[in-house]
Amino acid sequence: MIRRLSQARERGIPEATVARLPLYLRALNGMSERGLATVSSEDLAMAAGVNSAKLRKDLSHLGSYGTRGVGYDVEYLIYQISRELGLTQDWAVAIVGVGNLGRALANYGGFVSRGFRVAALLDADPEVVGDRIAGLNVEHIDELEAVIRRRGVSIVVLATPAAAAQQVADRVIAAGITSILNFAPVVLSVPEGVDIRKVDLSIELQILAFHEQRKTDRMTGGPAMAEEWPEAVDL
Amino acid sequence: MIRRLSQARERGIPEATVARLPLYLRALNGMSERGLATVSSEDLAMAAGVNSAKLRKDLSHLGSYGTRGVGYDVEYLIYQISRELGLTQDWAVAIVGVGNLGRALANYGGFVSRGFRVAALLDADPEVVGDRIAGLNVEHIDELEAVIRRRGVSIVVLATPAAAAQQVADRVIAAGITSILNFAPVVLSVPEGVDIRKVDLSIELQILAFHEQRKTDRMTGGPAMAEEWPEAVDL
DNA sequence: CCCACTTTGTGCACCGGTTCACAAAGGGAC
DNA sequence: GTCCCTTTGTGAACCGGTGCACAAAGTGGG
Ligand SMILES: NC(=O)c1ccc[n+]([C@@H]2O[C@H](COP(=O)([O-])OP(=O)(O)OC[C@H]3O[C@@H](n4cnc5c(N)ncnc54)[C@H](O)[C@@H]3O)[C@@H](O)[C@H]2O)c1
Ligand SMILES: NC(=O)c1ccc[n+]([C@@H]2O[C@H](COP(=O)([O-])OP(=O)(O)OC[C@H]3O[C@@H](n4cnc5c(N)ncnc54)[C@H](O)[C@@H]3O)[C@@H](O)[C@H]2O)c1
Numbered sequence: 001m002i003r004r005l006s007q008a009r010e011r012g013i014p015e016a017t018v019a020r021l022p023l024y025l026r027a028l029n030g031m032s033e034r035g036l037a038t039v040s041s042e043d044l045a046m047a048a049g050v051n052s053a054k055l056r057k058d059l060s061h062l063g064s065y066g067t068r069g070v071g072y073d074v075e076y077l078i079y080q081i082s083r084e085l086g087l088t089q090d091w092a093v094a095i096v097g098v099g100n101l102g103r104a105l106a107n108y109g110g111f112v113s114r115g116f117r118v119a120a121l122l123d124a125d126p127e128v129v130g131d132r133i134a135g136l137n138v139e140h141i142d143e144l145e146a147v148i149r150r151r152g153v154s155i156v157v158l159a160t161p162a163a164a165a166q167q168v169a170d171r172v173i174a175a176g177i178t179s180i181l182n183f184a185p186v187v188l189s190v191p192e193g194v195d196i197r198k199v200d201l202s203i204e205l206q207i208l209a210f211h212e213q214r215k216t217d218r219m220t221g222g223p224a225m226a227e228e229w230p231e232a233v234d235l
Numbered sequence: 236m237i238r239r240l241s242q243a244r245e246r247g248i249p250e251a252t253v254a255r256l257p258l259y260l261r262a263l264n265g266m267s268e269r270g271l272a273t274v275s276s277e278d279l280a281m282a283a284g285v286n287s288a289k290l291r292k293d294l295s296h297l298g299s300y301g302t303r304g305v306g307y308d309v310e311y312l313i314y315q316i317s318r319e320l321g322l323t324q325d326w327a328v329a330i331v332g333v334g335n336l337g338r339a340l341a342n343y344g345g346f347v348s349r350g351f352r353v354a355a356l357l358d359a360d361p362e363v364v365g366d367r368i369a370g371l372n373v374e375h376i377d378e379l380e381a382v383i384r385r386r387g388v389s390i391v392v393l394a395t396p397a398a399a400a401q402q403v404a405d406r407v408i409a410a411g412i413t414s415i416l417n418f419a420p421v422v423l424s425v426p427e428g429v430d431i432r433k434v435d436l437s438i439e440l441q442i443l444a445f446h447e448q449r450k451t452d453r454m455t456g457g458p459a460m461a462e463e464w465p466e467a468v469d470l
Numbered sequence: 471c472c473c474a475c476t477t478t479g480t481g482c483a484c485c486g487g488t489t490c491a492c493a494a495a496g497g498g499a500c
Numbered sequence: 501g502t503c504c505c506t507t508t509g510t511g512a513a514c515c516g517g518t519g520c521a522c523a524a525a526g527t528g529g530g
Binding site for chain 2: 011012019020021022023025026027047048049085086087089093100101104105107108109111112113114115120122154155163178179180181185186189193195197199200201202204205206207208209210212213214215222
């Protein structure tokens, strides 16, 4: 009778699906704003930039929330995806490292819109500590553990220089945090059970450069055949 | 005889491999600075945070550059990976949208270090145009095509609000650009042959939240069994 | 020159994810 | 109630990528 607790639901949702749910959610929010009541997998897939079979399979992992012959109820689906992603609660985020990037992130509005609240800013530089940014006081990194506890922080964004990142990560983890978004260009080593996601601008550019090179190579007739180590080897 | 143009080399390198090459490169640069001459797949894999079989298979796609019983020559491998990624030339990058994020990117040093040069900053806001940031004048978006041509820009970073991103992308592509790094939270639709990579902070946080929720659910004995649409459905 | 040791390069089995294609389900018309 | 139309949900084939495990290749010592 409890048909709604669908078969596929009981065991975990594939990682690839999780990564796409926010995309669907964004598209659905747009549709909700435009007053659409229902949407077909075809249309939603189009809006999210994926193939419709994939979209249906993804949604089927959360349950059987569509109506054959009709589509999905926009509001209902928004609710289900939000719940699945844990966005029905709000999350306190701390940003550690309030430099160029940390400031940009702190001032960024798109954050709050989706249940994330910047609850603390932390830095090691006495020059920076005490600054007021986006309505928050920058606190000293020495206060890290206390601040995390006091503000109920559960996600930490790392925007320190690469050299400091591992050390800060260790402290943050010791303080009980298990979700970290890392902007520093280093491979963090963390214990089992801690989730790290990284954003690395430089890697993205290098991947683009690779493909760009391929494209221009193709036009100019391939790379030079000389695949050898050129003279300039100074070691 | 031309043993070096290895078997695996002739056809394209797997996308997953391309995405890891920058990681290896970063690790190798660290080793080079510390004066290491050679490195084993085991050690390099460790430093890059991957499994050593994967590393060897990745490298084998570029050619057979290791020495059995010894390992890889650090400098030589740096050169080969750099060449493969197209980092032996330098790339002129334009940043469109010089707000919070655009400024942070413009001021970011880690860029230049790897063959990428911020060659132009563009914005639509007359308030911003003319500002001098990181040694560059912010130019008006009307100048887009001319600036791209004049500075030899081949990669564009989009840091405009979401609402403007598609429109800017269209113009940039019309101007001949085929590599775009998009920070705006929208799915850009682009013609065949144009490479888009996106960085979406909000998606990363949502993925972290999903896992964080799972972790805490596990401790508190799973989510409430009520999977139903709660009362508050206002449609 | 040969043997013991190290480390690469890769064949192969496996796995998660994608896509196709279709049966099953629901809606609406009459 | 029956029929037709639309659209979902999913079985199954396929595909790219991963990791094990080992033969091949190279080094160094005697
Ligand atoms: N700015 C960008 O666009 C950009 C892009 C990609 C990656 N990154 C990376 O993000 C990180 C931050 O970049 P940024 O440009 O903001 O650098 P930044 O130097 O402007 O800021 C770093 C901040 O971290 C603080 N800090 C240093 N050690 C600390 C510690 N132990 N604890 C707490 N705070 C500490 C510094 O005081 C400084 O305020 C770097 O790792 C950088 O490589 C930046
Ligand atoms: N700031 C962040 O940390 C952050 C994080 C993730 C994503 N983003 C995304 O990055 C983008 C920029 O964020 P931001 O915080 O810098 O916003 P912002 O409003 O501070 O800056 C946007 C800039 O783009 C300019 N602009 C607007 N329309 C333009 C057009 N048609 N052509 C050229 N320039 C135009 C504006 O004048 C402004 O200077 C947004 O899409 C945002 O969602 C920002």
